[in-house]
Amino acid sequence: MKSRFILTLGLLTALLASCGPSAPTTDPSIALTAAFETAFAQLSAPTATPQITDTPVPTPTVPRTPPALPGTYQTSLLKSHDIPRAYVTDSCQYLKNKWDSTKSAPGTIVMVIMHHGINKGAASGNDVTVSVHKQIMNDLHESGFTAINMQQMADFMYDNAKIPQRSVLFIVDDRHFAEYFNDHWRPYFEQWGWSVVNGYIGIDERTDLWAENAALSAEGWVDYQSHGYIHNIPISEGSADDFIISEMQGAINSIQKYMNKTPIGYIWPGGGFSRRAVEIGPTLGYKLAFTVNQRGPVMYNWIPQADAVNASNPLAIPETPAGNPLMTIPRYWSANVRENIGNVIAIGDEAIAYAEQNKGVELEYYDIVCAPAYGPIP
Secondary structure (H helix, E strand, O other), X not given: OHHHHHHHHHHHHHHHHOOOXXXXXXXXXXXXXXXXXXXXXXXXXXXXXXXXXOOXXXXXXXXXXXXXXXXXXXXXXOOOOOEXXXXXXXXXXXXXXXXXXXXXXXXXXXXXXXXXXXEOOOOOOOOEEHHHHHXXXXXXXXXXXXXXXXXXXXXXXXXXOOOOOEEEEEEEEOOOOHHHHHHHOHHHHHHHOXXXXXXXXXXXXXXXXXHHHHHHHHHOOEEEEEOOOOOOOOOOOOOOHHHHXXXXXXXXXXXXXXXXXXXXXXXXXXXXXXXXXXXXXXXXXXXXXXXXXXXXXXXXXXXXXXXXXXXXXXXXXOXXXXXOHHHOEOOEEHHHOHHHHHHHHHHHHHHHHHHHHHHHXXXXXXXXXXXXXXXXXX
């Protein structure tokens, strides 16, 4: 500021000095005073103050804490030692499959039934009479059940694929002539479109028997799956790998040879299985395997299993040590079906209520934890 003052004063002095003689004489003191006043006025004039714009401070994003997921649905409608197990290890994939509206709704349930024989005379052992068989089929139909095949069962158990909310999987053990299926199962295929699975034994080389069953297989409603090769020696924890593979692969080879299809379900002969057999089965292409243990129905990511032999089911081999619930699925024996239909329906209804109770929590968890990687639920 001082330098500006001096410069202005200097210019004024020079201007005064340059005035010619012809100009009127001016009192130097007056001129100097005027120059000082002009310079001071210029220096004292207020300058515009630059406006300072506030930079908005971004609001920090508060990370959302995912809620704890609820436990697997449990029920008092099963025996105390028959405990439902989850088998899907990826929680995000499970939740996406569970709440996907294009898949099976929560509470969709499957009653797997083992048929050993349907006798035209009196019942014996695990067999039922023709009249009881008809009652079973009518009771299931009137209760809203629909039969599914093995591929539908596998798709449901692995991916929660759409199946009827009350489904039944009929599994007939052992070999039968076409007459058996035509008499006892074809009427329900023709009336309701119901299929039936046959656990077929692979070693039999009777060409007439194979031809009859191959013809039924070609029709599509008798679904042939594996029931061992020699069959009459159950697999146990003492079974060698060679024997296990010969039983499980041998059955595949026979069905491929005679029926031109590859089975994906294994029905354990005599109900015997082992941890090693459960490990080997999937490497051969089996997706599911079935015991003779009566534990209860099954749902997606929900299979009743036992940890040890127990008094409530003393003849059942415990499944938990085998390590894969999908390869040790329980079955109801046909003689016990009618008394358990209501129980199966009640379990399904309970599961629906439990799912609805926890829906908000599960969807919130999915939105926070899963959606960024798995995308929105359809």
